[in-house]
Amino acid sequence: MPLKASDINTSDASSSLIIPPTDWYSSFAAAGLRNPEVHGPARYWLKVEGSFTRALQNHCARSFHVEVQREGFATPTPEEAMRLGIPHRQRSWIREVRLCGDGKPWVLARTVIPLACLTGEGRRLLYLGSKPLGAFLFSSRNWKRGPLETGLCNHESQRPSNASQPLLARRSLFSNKNSALLVGEYLLPILYRQY
Numbered sequence: 001m002p003l004k005a006s007d008i009n010t011s012d013a014s015s016s017l018i019i020p021p022t023d024w025y026s027s028f029a030a031a032g033l034r035n036p037e038v039h040g041p042a043r044y045w046l047k048v049e050g051s052f053t054r055a056l057q058n059h060c061a062r063s064f065h066v067e068v069q070r071e072g073f074a075t076p077t078p079e080e081a082m083r084l085g086i087p088h089r090q091r092s093w094i095r096e097v098r099l100c101g102d103g104k105p106w107v108l109a110r111t112v113i114p115l116a117c118l119t120g121e122g123r124r125l126l127y128l129g130s131k132p133l134g135a136f137l138f139s140s141r142n143w144k145r146g147p148l149e150t151g152l153c154n155h156e157s158q159r160p161s162n163a164s165q166p167l168l169a170r171r172s173l174f175s176n177k178n179s180a181l182l183v184g185e186y187l188l189p190i191l192y193r194q195y
């Protein structure tokens with residue numbers, strides 16, 4: 001059954017945490033020249049391999065959960081479409097979540113899932129809800145992660161209210177035989193400044 005833009009679910013609209021416009025670097029060192037903070041305590045999270053969900057779960061004292069912010073068919077940004085190699089007006093399944101540790105948001109994540117991923121087993125991606133995407137991707141040998149990009153987030157102003165917004169991010173393509181999806185993870189400062 002095809003879903004429409006009106007099927008997008010939005011929850012917790014009162015929240016002020018947003019996924020900001022971000023400059024992506026294929027070289028970690030090049031991102032570090034622009035913002036040396038990538039070499040600080042955030043470095044571990046920007047580089048950790050394997051399931052990011054698993055790494056966050058290991059870091060929790062008590063509990064981990066996923067909160068869906070928005071999920072539905074929408075148009076990716078032109079830059080995302082280019083990165084995925086899909087026509088830039090083609091709608092994708094777009095999932096935005098908060099990954100929460102010990103009851104607090106630690107990471108915002110945005111995943112762009114093109115139509116080609118949504119056939120066969122991939123139809124499950126439409127019904128993840130609060131199940132972490134990583135559990136799907138890492139339970140199958142068919143999905144391989146490409147190189148990690150490092151993201152520097154742009155905020156229009158440096159007002160103190162921005163102190164809790166994401167500044168650093170990571171992104172990668174997960175590919176199977178004939179399709180790919182794009183996962184961006186935006187670190188909230190509370191995650192790495194708590195060391």
Ligand SMILES: C=C(O[C@@H]1C=C(C(=O)O)C=C[C@H]1O)C(=O)O
Nearest residue numbers: 051052053097109132133134183
């Ligand atoms: C890609 C993974 O899945 C995580 C879970 C996500 C979700 O549920 O939408 C999004 C980004 C990820 O950090 C992972 O665990 O590595």
